[in-house]
Every structure is written in C-alpha cells, then in structure tokens.
Amino acid sequence: MATHFNEKTRHYFELIRELTSREIKARYKQSILGYAWVILNPLFQMLVMAFVFSKIVRFPTVGTPYTVFLYAGLLPWTLFANSLTGATNSLVQSANLLKKVYFPREIFVISTIISKIVDFLLASTVFVIFLLFYHQQISFNILWLFPIFAIQQLFTYGLSLFLAALNLFYRDIQYVLTLILTVGMYLTPVIYPTEIFPSQYRWIFQLNPMAVIINAYRQVILNGNMPNLISLSIALFVSGIITLLGYRLFRKLEGVFADVV
Amino acid sequence: MSSNNPVIKIDNLSKLFFKQEQKTFKEFLPALFTGKKTKEWFWALQNINLEIKKGESVGIMGPNGSGKSTLLKLIAGVTKPTKGAVTVNGRIAPLIELGAGFHPELSGRENVFLNGVILGMSRSEVEAKFKEIVDFAELWEFIDVPVKHYSSGMFLRLAFSVAIHTDPEVLLIDEILAVGDAAFQKKCFTKLKDLLTKDVTLIIVSHDQQLLHKMTERIVQFKNGTCG
Numbered sequence: 001m002a003t004h005f006n007e008k009t010r011h012y013f014e015l016i017r018e019l020t021s022r023e024i025k026a027r028y029k030q031s032i033l034g035y036a037w038v039i040l041n042p043l044f045q046m047l048v049m050a051f052v053f054s055k056i057v058r059f060p061t062v063g064t065p066y067t068v069f070l071y072a073g074l075l076p077w078t079l080f081a082n083s084l085t086g087a088t089n090s091l092v093q094s095a096n097l098l099k100k101v102y103f104p105r106e107i108f109v110i111s112t113i114i115s116k117i118v119d120f121l122l123a124s125t126v127f128v129i130f131l132l133f134y135h136q137q138i139s140f141n142i143l144w145l146f147p148i149f150a151i152q153q154l155f156t157y158g159l160s161l162f163l164a165a166l167n168l169f170y171r172d173i174q175y176v177l178t179l180i181l182t183v184g185m186y187l188t189p190v191i192y193p194t195e196i197f198p199s200q201y202r203w204i205f206q207l208n209p210m211a212v213i214i215n216a217y218r219q220v221i222l223n224g225n226m227p228n229l230i231s232l233s234i235a236l237f238v239s240g241i242i243t244l245l246g247y248r249l250f251r252k253l254e255g256v257f258a259d260v261v
Numbered sequence: 262m263s264s265n266n267p268v269i270k271i272d273n274l275s276k277l278f279f280k281q282e283q284k285t286f287k288e289f290l291p292a293l294f295t296g297k298k299t300k301e302w303f304w305a306l307q308n309i310n311l312e313i314k315k316g317e318s319v320g321i322m323g324p325n326g327s328g329k330s331t332l333l334k335l336i337a338g339v340t341k342p343t344k345g346a347v348t349v350n351g352r353i354a355p356l357i358e359l360g361a362g363f364h365p366e367l368s369g370r371e372n373v374f375l376n377g378v379i380l381g382m383s384r385s386e387v388e389a390k391f392k393e394i395v396d397f398a399e400l401w402e403f404i405d406v407p408v409k410h411y412s413s414g415m416f417l418r419l420a421f422s423v424a425i426h427t428d429p430e431v432l433l434i435d436e437i438l439a440v441g442d443a444a445f446q447k448k449c450f451t452k453l454k455d456l457l458t459k460d461v462t463l464i465i466v467s468h469d470q471q472l473l474h475k476m477t478e479r480i481v482q483f484k485n486g487t488c489g
Contacts, residue, residue, distance in 0.1 A: 011383065018378040022364050022371075029366040029407070096361030101379055102338035255341040258334060259278060 015103055019111035023086075024118055038119045042078050043126050046071050049191060059192045064222045065134055071127045072221055073190040073214045079120040080156055080210055081181045086112040087160035088167050088174050095261045105254050106247075109160050113153070131221075139224035148216045148227060151236050155209045158243030161250040168253075168261050189214060209235040266350070268431055268462045269336060271311040274345035276331055276486075278305045305331045307486045309345070315430075318453075318463035320473030323483030329466045332483070333433050336464070351430030351462070354380050356421060363420065365409035369400055372408055373423055380427045390426045397452070398422035418445055425452055431462045450476065 028034040046067065053059055054066035090108040091098060098105070131138075167173040185191075188211045194202050205211040212235040216227035279302050306328040313319055321329050334340045335347050337355045362379050363372045373394055377387035387394075395401055398418040408416060425432065432453075453476060457463060467473055473480050481488050 011378075011381065014378050014384055018375050018384075022367065022375050025371065026364050026366040097379065099334065099339060100337065100355045100361050103379070258339040 012104065012107070015107050016111050016114065019107060020114045020118075023111060023115035027115075035122070038122050039126055042075060042123045045078075046074055049074070053191050059196060064136075068127075068130050068134055068136065069193070069218070069222065070191060071130060072218050073188075075120065075124055075127055076152060076214055076217055077185060077188065077190045077210065078123070079116055080152065081185070082119065083113045083116040083156045084159060084163060084177060084181065085174070086116055087156075088163040088177055091164045091168050091257065092171070092174075092261065098261055099258045105257060106161065106250060109157070109164050113156060113160060117153075136222065137224055138221075141220045141224055141226055144216070144220040144227050148213055148220070148232070151209070151232065151239055152213045154243055155213070155235070155239035158239055158241075158246040161243070161246030165246075165250045165253045165257075168257055184210070187211075193218075206231045206234055209238050266315065267312045268315045268317075268349065268351050269311070269313040269464075270346075270348040271309055271332075271336075272346045272348070274306060274309040274335065274342050274347060275304060276306040276328075276335060276340070277302055277343040278331075279303075304486050306335075309488055311481065311488065313462060313464070315351075315462055316457060316460040317479075318457055318465070318477040320477035320480040321464065321466045321483060322468065322470065322473060322480055323488075327483040328486040329483050330435060333435055333464070333466060336431075337433060349431065352381055352428070353431045353433060354424050354427045354429030355433040356424040356435065363408055363416070366407055368407055369395075369404040369411070369419055373404075373419065376420070376423045377427065380424060380429075382427050394419075394422045394426050397426070397448075414442060414445070421449060425456065429461060431464065432456065434463070434465045434467075436467055 028037055031037065033040065050067045050070050053070070059066065087109045090112040091105065094108050163173055163177060188208060189205065194205055194211070194215060205215070212228070212231040216232055219225050219227045309328075309332070321332065323329050331340070333355070335342055336349060337353055338347075338349070362376045364375065367375065370391075373391065374384065374387050377390075377394075378384060382390075395404055398415075398421070400415060400419055403411065403415065408419070411419070453463060463477070465473060465476060470480075
C-alpha cells in the first residue's frame with residue numbers, strides 16, 4: 001500500500017515537472033530572442049513607467065531611487081498577474097487532455113504557476129543588478145523574502161483554483177480578470193508608496209493581500225527592516241481561507257470539468 | 262487466456278448531461294429574466310451493465326451520439342457517473358485523439374516524454390522505452406522536428422506508439438485507426454493482437470464493422486444511450 005502511495009506521489013510530481021517544462025519550452029520557441037523576453041518585457045515596462053512616474057508625475061519614494069522602488073513592486077505584481085491569467089486559462093487550454101486522461105486537475109494550475117515563477121526568477125536577476133548598482137544595503141531581514149513569497153504563492157494558488165474552475169463554465173471570467181488586474185495594479189501600491197496617503201486611511205491597504213505583500217517586500221529589501229507582521233498575518237489568514245475554499249470548490253466541480261469544457 | 266475476474270465492471274450506469282446553451286454572462290443574464298431555460302438535461306447513457314474480462318477485446322458500435330465516447334470517458338475516469346458505478350482494475354491508457362497531449366511547438370522527442378508521463382509512465386520508463394517507441398513509429402528522421410511540421414499520419418504513428426508502450430492493462434481506442442496508411446494500420450493491428458496475447462484488455466469504439474469483427478471477440482451495440 002505504501003509503495004502504491006509513493007508511486008502515485010512520484011507520478012504527481014513528474015506530471016507537474018513535464019507540464020511545467022512544456023509550458024516553459026513552448027512559450028518562446030519561435031522567437032529570435034526566445035527566453036530573453038521574460039527579462040526584457042518587465043525591464044522595458046519598468047523603464048517606461050519609471051520615466052513617467054519619476055520625471056512627469058513625481059512620487060516620493062522615501063530615500064530609494066524610483067527605478068529600484070518600482071521594480072521591487074512591479075516584479076511581484078507581474079508574477080501575480082501572469083500567474084492568475086495563466087492559471088485561469090490553464091484548464092480551458094488543456095481541454096483535449098481534460099476529456100481523455102484522468103489525473104488530478106490541479107496539476108494544470110500548479111504547473112502554470114510554477115512556470116511563471118521561473119519567469120519571475122529570471123526577470124529578478126536584473127533587479128539584483130540594479131540593487132548592486134545603487135549599492136543597496138542588505139540586512140539579515142532579507143530572509144523574510146521567503147515567507148513573504150510563500151504567502152504570495154498561497155494567495156495566488158487559492159485565487160487560481162477559483163478562477164480556473166469557474167472559467168470552464170463561463171469564459172467571461174478570463175476577460176473580467178484582465179480588467180480587474182488592470183484596475184488592481186492601481187489599487188495596489190505598485191507604482192506609488194502607501195505613504196502618499198494620510199496615515200489614517202492606510203489601513204485600507206491591509207485588506208488587500210497583494211498590497212501587504214508588496215509593502216513587505218519593499219520593507220525587507222529596500223529598508224532592511226522587518227515586515228509588518230500583523231498585516232502579514234492577516235494576509236496569510238486571508239490567503240489560507242481563500243485557498244481552502246478554492247480547493248473545495250475545485251474538488252466539487254472537478255467531476256464535471258470534462259462535461260462542460 | 263482470459264481469467265475470470267473482470268477488469269472493468271459497469272453496474273447500472275447512467276450519465277446525465279446538460280446541453281448548456283448560454284456560454285457567456287451576456288447570454289446568461291437576460292435568460293434569467295426572460296425565464297428562458299439555460300439548461301436542458303438528457304441521458305447520454307442509461308442503465309448500462311457490462312463486464313469485461315482480462316485479455317478480452319470488445320468493440321463498441323453505434324450511431325453518432327449514442328453514448329459510445331461518453332462510455333470511454335467514464336471508463337477513463339475523466340467524468341463521473343450520475344448513477345451506478347464503473348470499477349476498473351488496472352492501468353488504463355486512452356489512445357488520445359490526434360493532438361491532445363501533444364504540444365505543436367515541441368519536438369517529437371519532447372512530446373514522447375510529455376505524453377508518456379501524461380499516460381502514467383515515469384520519466385525513466387519513457388527513457389528506457391524511447392528507442393522502442395521511435396522504432397515502432399518509424400520516426401527517427403523527424404524526432405527532433407517540432408510536431409507541428411508532422412503530417413497527420415506521422416502524428417498518429419507517434420501517438421499510437423507512445424500509448425501502446427505504456428504497458429497498459431486496458432487500452433481504449435476511439436475511432437482513431439482510420440488515419441495512417443495501410444502499411445502502418447497493418448502494423449498496428451499486429452501489435453494490438455500481440456498485446457491481446459499478453460492479457461491486455463482492448464476496447465475499441467468504431468463505426469467500422471469489418472474492423473471490429475477482425476479485432477474483437479464481441480461487439481456491443483449502442484443506441485440512444487442504451488446497449489443491447
């Protein structure tokens with residue numbers, strides 16, 4: 001019985017690995033620069049935004065160069081947005097497989113998210129170069145990156161389960177998502193610091209896990225401080241609940257995925 | 262050759278489907294107010310009882326929409342029965358239709374690994390059988406070419422070859438052998454016969470009566486979701 005279980009688990013991970021590498025390999029196969037786009041895209045996006053928001057509209061950034069400040073928020077936001085978009089479409093895109101072979105469906109969602117994390121790590125190399133270039137001081141608090149990143153992934157995974165399952169029933173989900181993400185970027189302190197709002201209103205950001213997460217990244221990377229643990233705990237709690245509910249909904253609908261797609 | 266314990270046992274199986282007519286909110290919302298029905302239910306399968314023994318080969322025939330493919334889906338486990346139960350003892354390999362599971366941008370080699378793992382093999386198993394798979398498909402020359410440049414025949418050869426090399430205990434074949442040239446078809450039949458002697462169970466869905474008579478021991482007729 002135990003070996004059977006082990007074999008199942010091993011196959012589970014091998015499937016994730018194969019589907020993730022399919023995603024990664026296939027993406028830029030027919031482009032000249034290939035995978036370099038993963039780095040170039042956010043870089044150019046950052047440069048354009050940095051120009052607009054530091055030369056035209058000026059945001060105060062509390063002592064850090066705006067490019068670094070922006071990149072620290074834009075990279076995790078891009079990861080979040082790309083993961084959600086990719087995961088939402090993941091089941092619909094694999095409709096053919098869905099209808100023919102059975103394996104746990106969340107594997108499609110998980111492998112899409114992992115492939116976006118790989119993109120994110122590659123894109124982050126440029127950020128590290130920026131940090132070195134500006135002689136950014138790094139403290140031990142940088143280790144907080146790992147739990148913060150884990151909370152971001154939990155939040156992403158939970159939402160993805162919801163969206164991917166519902167998108168099979170109504171394709172509107174994917175279009176609504178694009179819209180929400182566009183608005184969401186401005187509701188989240190990606191291009192601006194929360195400090196531009198009077199302190200009595202800043203608590204509102206605590207309700208948005210992505211705002212908490214991005215603030216926490218900046219806190220530990222740019223200021224070398226501890227993140228705000230209370231906000232982070234709330235974000236963890238909210239993410240946990242969403243993942244739990246998302247998983248239950250996903251499991252409940254899984255049986256009819258192949259019928260509705 | 263065939264022992265007595267059934268590999269597949271289908272018990273009083275029924276499957277209810279709904280024809281979903283509104284696929285978007287834009288259609289769905291007005292339908293809420295006008296009271297137009299958004300769903301219409303129908304039985305794709307009704308009270309099916311079927312037992313298939315190990316090493317048996319069974320053909321499934323019937324007109325379009327008679328529930329043949331739904332039955333395969335239920336056996337493969339991708340959809341759940343509304344009533345009744347399907348019990349399967351053993352590894353199933355569906356011979357998936359052209360393209361499913363293959364990524365057009367990836368090479369034949371990459372797709373063999375991808376598809377092998379999707380069908381339940383481990384990476385090392387695929388590695389061990391890789392030569393056999395490509396030999397059978399006769400595709401050494403094109404194995405590193407993206408499969409989007411393959412002809413449909415080449416595609417089929419590779420897909421078929423991967424599926425039969427997964428060591429399935431049950432092989433599900435849905436109307437697929439029609440593609441591919443005569444020589445390859447013959448090769449497939451020989452291979453399938455060979456698998457049958459190794460106690461592999463074969464379920465073939467087809468319209469081709471001749472093919473089914475040649476390949477299977479018994480044929481189950483489907484009509485409007487019931488079998489006779």
